[in-house]
Amino acid sequence: MRRVSAVLLTLALGSSLAALPSPGGFRFDLSAYAALPVTWYADGPALRHSGWGASAGAEYELEAWVPGRLELSYFGYAPSAISEGGELYRAWHGLRVAALAGYRFEPFEALWSSRLGLLAGGALTAAGYTDTNLAFAYPSLLAELRLDLAAERESFLWIGLPFEYMFRGAFRTASLGLALGWRMGPVARAPSRPAPRKGARR
Amino acid sequence: MKGPARSAALGAFIYLALLAAALLGACSMGKVSTTRHALVYGVSLYQSMYVEGEDYTNNLTYSDNDAVSMGSILAAAGWEEANIRVRARGSGTTTSTLPTKANLFADLDDLAASVSSSDTVLIYFSGHGTYRSSTDTTYFIPYLGISDEASPSLYYSLCVSPAELAAKLEELPTDKVFVILDTCYSGGFVDTGSATDTAPQNYGIFDDGTEPSTVLYALGNFGELLSDNADRYNATPPITISAAGAEELSYENPYYSHGIFTYLLLESAENGDSNNDGYITASESYGYILNRFESVWNSQYYSSIDPVSGLYADYLPRISGGARDLVLFED
Numbered sequence: 001m002r003r004v005s006a007v008l009l010t011l012a013l014g015s016s017l018a019a020l021p022s023p024g025g026f027r028f029d030l031s032a033y034a035a036l037p038v039t040w041y042a043d044g045p046a047l048r049h050s051g052w053g054a055s056a057g058a059e060y061e062l063e064a065w066v067p068g069r070l071e072l073s074y075f076g077y078a079p080s081a082i083s084e085g086g087e088l089y090r091a092w093h094g095l096r097v098a099a100l101a102g103y104r105f106e107p108f109e110a111l112w113s114s115r116l117g118l119l120a121g122g123a124l125t126a127a128g129y130t131d132t133n134l135a136f137a138y139p140s141l142l143a144e145l146r147l148d149l150a151a152e153r154e155s156f157l158w159i160g161l162p163f164e165y166m167f168r169g170a171f172r173t174a175s176l177g178l179a180l181g182w183r184m185g186p187v188a189r190a191p192s193r194p195a196p197r198k199g200a201r202r
Numbered sequence: 203m204k205g206p207a208r209s210a211a212l213g214a215f216i217y218l219a220l221l222a223a224a225l226l227g228a229c230s231m232g233k234v235s236t237t238r239h240a241l242v243y244g245v246s247l248y249q250s251m252y253v254e255g256e257d258y259t260n261n262l263t264y265s266d267n268d269a270v271s272m273g274s275i276l277a278a279a280g281w282e283e284a285n286i287r288v289r290a291r292g293s294g295t296t297t298s299t300l301p302t303k304a305n306l307f308a309d310l311d312d313l314a315a316s317v318s319s320s321d322t323v324l325i326y327f328s329g330h331g332t333y334r335s336s337t338d339t340t341y342f343i344p345y346l347g348i349s350d351e352a353s354p355s356l357y358y359s360l361c362v363s364p365a366e367l368a369a370k371l372e373e374l375p376t377d378k379v380f381v382i383l384d385t386c387y388s389g390g391f392v393d394t395g396s397a398t399d400t401a402p403q404n405y406g407i408f409d410d411g412t413e414p415s416t417v418l419y420a421l422g423n424f425g426e427l428l429s430d431n432a433d434r435y436n437a438t439p440p441i442t443i444s445a446a447g448a449e450e451l452s453y454e455n456p457y458y459s460h461g462i463f464t465y466l467l468l469e470s471a472e473n474g475d476s477n478n479d480g481y482i483t484a485s486e487s488y489g490y491i492l493n494r495f496e497s498v499w500n501s502q503y504y505s506s507i508d509p510v511s512g513l514y515a516d517y518l519p520r521i522s523g524g525a526r527d528l529v530l531f532e533d
Contacts, residue, residue, distance in 0.1 A: 127420055130485075132521055133518070134398065134400070136427055136523070170436065
């Protein structure tokens with residue numbers, strides 16, 4: 001129940017942000033992702049989990065550049081697979097605040113008016129081991145490859161491949177995900193496709 | 203970007219997306235193969251503890267039964283019967299076979315000499331526990347830990363402290379170790395590592411029903427938890443599950459013929475496989491116990507004070523921290 005409440009809270013926050021007027025280059029988006037984390041420790045087995053998450057993001061866009069993006073995510077990861085020796089890694093869930101920056105370009109201008117973006121940054125997470133009363137926190141590094149579909153529209157869908165590298169005490173977790181998002185707000189085109197100047201001579 | 207390059211870039215993206223989706227869908231499960239050893243101790247009768255004229259006795263009723271049942275359930279749940287050593291008052295008549303501290307440490311010495319680094323070891327104890335305020339130390343009390351005199355007193359040197367147990371466990375060649383304790387104050391044996399137990403060690407103060415969410419607690423104590431995370435605690439401490447917090451009592455009940463905690467632990471071996479993968483991990487077992495504890499015990503004892511100790515009668519099982527987990531039972 002607590003998890004459901006937190007997800008609803010995250011989505012409500014994202015919706016509220018989206019409802020705000022967005023002067024200049026501020027954009028807002030909501031997304032959900034499925035993830036495949038792998039956890040290990042020194043001399044320990046590397047074992048796969050599965051997971052999911054929902055995010056609300058706000059970013060400032062300066063032409064092709066994204067100098068600042070803030071993202072709030074709620075996520076849950078299942079217990080890992082079990083090693084032959086009977087070891088595994090626990091399930092956990094939490095709330096992540098991320099700060100990212102990046103660049104977007106348009107390799108597919110004739111195809112769906114799409115564009116690619118690369119974002120990187122860091123995050124701090126407040127978490128709990130699922131079905132316990134144990135709370136913990138950890139930092140992580142983030143990178144994301146994002147494909148904006150129909151990016152010339154005011155609102156559009158995007159798909160992304162988020163990667164996260166987590167520093168969880170003596171443990172490390174690397175996670176690759178597949179995200180689907182909905183971006184709201186005015187469009188900002190990248191400089192690789194400049195608007196034609198009025199009155200320009202041939 | 204022109205045609206072929208554009209197609210290649212799009213193709214690469216789609217390939218990566220499909221690869222991620224395929225990896226997400228794949229979740230195979232191999233057969234667990236580890237040799238398991240268990241030391242299962244229970245002490246109901248601490249010699250002649252009944253004191254004439256007193257309205258209670260320091261003897262317990264069901265700890266022997268806890269140990270015997272735990273031994274049986276382990277044998278039925280993937281632990282080799284030949285490697286399960288049960289010591290309870292009813293299982294022997296001489297000191298050499300009884301659940302004393304000396305025998306526990308001798309058994310651990312035997313294991314240290316015989317197990318390999320890939321083996322799994324479990325230590326279970328059901329009986330009394332105590333807290334010594336002068337040294338701020340918790341103990342569990344094996345047989346002989348309480349005197350046989352008319353005026354009962356503790357012999358701490360015959361009890362087991364967390365530091366003593368940790369030192370003995372360090373001698374084992376394996377780091378796949380369970381410690382499961384059904385005693386009062388047993389939370390003193392639980393190492394939460396870089397995590398923090400959000401429930402106080404005296405759970406009774408939650409009687410107003412304001413148990414915090416772990417994530418909200420983590421948000422409220424973020425700096426401290428982040429600092430603990432940076433300390434990179436030992437990745438492989440024993441997986442410890444205790445019946446109670448460090449300041450809580452643990453109870454037994456004739457309705458269940460067991461300690462409440464042990465009754466639910468045994469039940470979790472049957473019903474605790476929450477993801478139906480055929481394995482019940484320590485976390486699954488603990489989660490099952492925690493979910494059932496409310497209805498089986500705590501809901502009846504909100505705001506109740508134990509007349510002898512003056513402590514709250516509601517309590518909460520605990521589990522150690524760290525990301526690692528181990529298979530406890532096979533379904």
